[in-house]
Amino acid sequence: MQTAFVTGATGLLGNNLVRSLAAKGVAVRALVRSAEKARLQLGDVAEVEIVSGDMADTAGFADKLAGSDILFHTAAYFRDSYGGGDHASALHDTNVTGTKNLLEAAYKAGIRKMVHISSIAVLDGPRGAWIDETMVRARKNADPYYSSKIDTDEVVLAFLESKPDFHASLVLPGWMHGPGDRGPTSAGQVTLDFLHQKLPGITPGTFSVVDARDVAEAAISAATRGRRGERYLAAGRHMAMADLFAIYEHVSGVPAPKAKLPTWLLQIVASFSELGARVSKKPVLLSQATVKLMLREAERTRFDHNKSRRELGLEFRPIEDTLRDEIAWFKANGFVSTSPEAQKGY
Template identity: 60%
Template sequence: MSHEKIAFVTGATGLLGSNLVRLLLAEGYRVKALARSEQKATQQFGELIGKRLEVVLGDLTSVDGFAPALQGCEVIFHTAAYFRESYQGGRHLAALHKTNVEGTQNLLNEAYAAGIRRMVHISSIAALGRNATGLTDETMVLAREAAPDDYYCSKIETDEVIFAFLDSHQDMHISLVLPGWMHGPGDLGPTSAGQFVQDYLQQKIPGVIDAAFSVVDARDVALVALAASKTGRRGERYLAAGHPVTMARLLQMMEAVSGVPAPRRKLPRIMLYAIASLQELFARLTGRPVLLSLATVSNIANDYGRKFSAEKIRMRFGLGFRPMEETLADEVMWTRQSATRRDTYKPGKVNSS
């Protein structure tokens, strides 16, 4: 009888986490999926929950609460992070540090105590800087003091925690995967990508801004993470940033795959700062999340013109990226189907046996 590998996935109901869980199940793994919400776990995985998929309810702010579930696992895929809320206006430095930095440190300690010696940590292109050529690779690590916002700072600090743990635990094997702006099906959150698609379909995108992004399919990032868990090198970073694309081109592709007309009006970036400033004031007065935060605008400006090398994952794993049109078409279809399901969805009980 073959040995059944058991993987533990944090952030399992998120965009990347959910696609990774499905990939692992398809590859024959038994999966323990960490989720904060029982309802969201049921909504995300439905009938998959059962013999080979076990939902573990818990939170990175209280790792000791789910630590017993780490027993028996061979590998951890750490995809969870405090991210979405940090771009909804205001400052979130304390929450970012507690979840991303302290949560990761506590997870490492508990995983090691449980006998786990292999982990894949999902970092971010936020941890990397740029050079004069405009092409960024895994060696161009950004100093914490150069981070443009609190989220970037927390991701850099989290990576520092990872490398410090590797230095003090020579038998621990951790590889890091650095995704770009992830899109694709399964975005229940939604992330900023999922919110962008929802806004586009509802024709809430006001115009075309002078911005560029690196868009990657979450399913491709999951493939890189799985490969890194098998043959990735200890302490190595692997970029999975995807395709560079301008906002204008992204909107054209959205029009092509959705049938919804793209906005044509050009918006100067200075207007975004003005709108974001007003939105931040609104957030402070009402306590509600903003549609456009100063952190988001800063992020757009910081990433403008950056391109990321995929050479390392091609050479090491033989992996690349599917066409962006395929990603967006699948994302649009999933978003439309999800809206229909929400109208009829009734939460059930998670079977976590």
């Protein structure tokens, strides 16, 4: 690789991927929606060309694809889909149609290799089972976001069928944490709420937690070692929210909530949260979609990484290191308030 084109370059994964590529001497063209956010997120990274554009309008940046050796596609519509309301159209336009148009534009520009960032959303299995890349999710068990990711993977795989000279591998991350989460993502927001003691208790469910920097390394390895059309898990470690809170407490010194929140209370909170958001126009604290996802996926977050370890050399750093670095980044960038108001909680 000499020149890489990265979509979603200011996101948590995208910016860490850009940094890792640049550190390896790869020139990067970084697709961003906000030039100001790009300046804040990537202004200290050499060998990066900022390309302004949106996945909903690939024609607007298609001319910038030419001359790149490889495409890393990390951009996706995700966070807003769990904010209440109907997001089916936006999910399809960005994740599915946007990816299809991106593939066609990249091919026309001469790119013949791609790493597509998929998701553990496309996999499923019985509760308590170890889930691997062969266990593809049935649509009846998919919410709108999960369905969009299934559709997007099918777009990529269909493109491979139609273009024998095109190479793509798919990397499937879990719930990503780490430094550089300027959004912040849902993961980063949980971290900030914990630090500000705004979390009233321990929610049910389990998660597969991974450092975005480890996912970035998996994507780069997939570019050079991944097989055509193959999925590679980079989901991280299975844990319950209580496990995550215990690590937060250990690395931050902030006491963790102890009370366990019952499902019925979460559903009530989600209903009032969505109602309040419609009135205030502020982000939803907890949506019905999030509660449903949490309950459906509980104990379905154990992922088998043997294939990725064997073929990509995948490794995971300790979660303690991830959260420690994430918290340090939030503090260094002014996200953590020390005011009394920020410490009052609910």
